[in-house]
Amino acid sequence: MKSNKIEVTCLGCGKVLLKYPSKVGKNNFCSLKCRDKYKIKSKYGHLYEIFNENINEVAYLIGLIMGDGNLRKLDQKKTTRISIGFDIKHENLIKIFKKVATRLKINYFVEPKIHNNCQAIGFVLPDKLLKMYGILYSGAKYNNQPKPVDKIVNNINYAAGLINSDGWCGYRLKKYKTIGFINTVSSIGESLVQCLRCNNIECSYYIYDGYIDKRTKKKGKTQYQLRVLKEAEIDKLKSQLKYNIKEFKSEWHL
Numbered sequence: 001m002k003s004n005k006i007e008v009t010c011l012g013c014g015k016v017l018l019k020y021p022s023k024v025g026k027n028n029f030c031s032l033k034c035r036d037k038y039k040i041k042s043k044y045g046h047l048y049e050i051f052n053e054n055i056n057e058v059a060y061l062i063g064l065i066m067g068d069g070n071l072r073k074l075d076q077k078k079t080t081r082i083s084i085g086f087d088i089k090h091e092n093l094i095k096i097f098k099k100v101a102t103r104l105k106i107n108y109f110v111e112p113k114i115h116n117n118c119q120a121i122g123f124v125l126p127d128k129l130l131k132m133y134g135i136l137y138s139g140a141k142y143n144n145q146p147k148p149v150d151k152i153v154n155n156i157n158y159a160a161g162l163i164n165s166d167g168w169c170g171y172r173l174k175k176y177k178t179i180g181f182i183n184t185v186s187s188i189g190e191s192l193v194q195c196l197r198c199n200n201i202e203c204s205y206y207i208y209d210g211y212i213d214k215r216t217k218k219k220g221k222t223q224y225q226l227r228v229l230k231e232a233e234i235d236k237l238k239s240q241l242k243y244n245i246k247e248f249k250s251e252w253h254l
């Protein structure tokens, strides 16, 4: 008996399938898995090449993510939702982010404001891409201890992203300018040290034991602190950056 099925190609895997004409649509797949694979590819497939060609922007973005970013899995779709919090006092940092994201062809969206002084911007990236850069995880950084791949950590713009989120540069209670950075995730503290040292920027790194809370008697998290103390080193760092770091002109201006 002759079958009245016709041959169509699965857009996901390229296999030839036999389907009844009434079941043939514009896009045909042999399984839901193939359909999801195709959707991810058409939505995010362009990012691999663009990320590869714009390593300075990727390093800056990943620095921001390691500082003030939050990653969480939304579903089983092999993508991760990333949200970065910005202090609205630093409008310029939002501008830099938008410039970087546009260059990387990331489809971002400004999230509704939750706190008065914080503006979150969100976007979705495929897990496979995050894995390539060593930052595929979900939830608290403290538990995951993420560390991007060396190609990113050794790029000086990674330091700029971190300083522009968890760090600062200025005269904070001092007569001379310093760069400071504080984090409770050791893998992130160490990645910043690696970044600065491999770009010949002198820095000091301190590890402080957590304080004991007098009321709860609980010990706080260990703090990883970094300082760039010499103005000449700060200038050297700035001269290498593609995207500027936030700076405070006066004392006590956080």
Ligand SMILES: [Zn+2]
Residues within 6 Å of the ligand: 010, 011, 012, 013, 014, 015, 029, 030, 031, 034
């Ligand atoms: Zn298929």
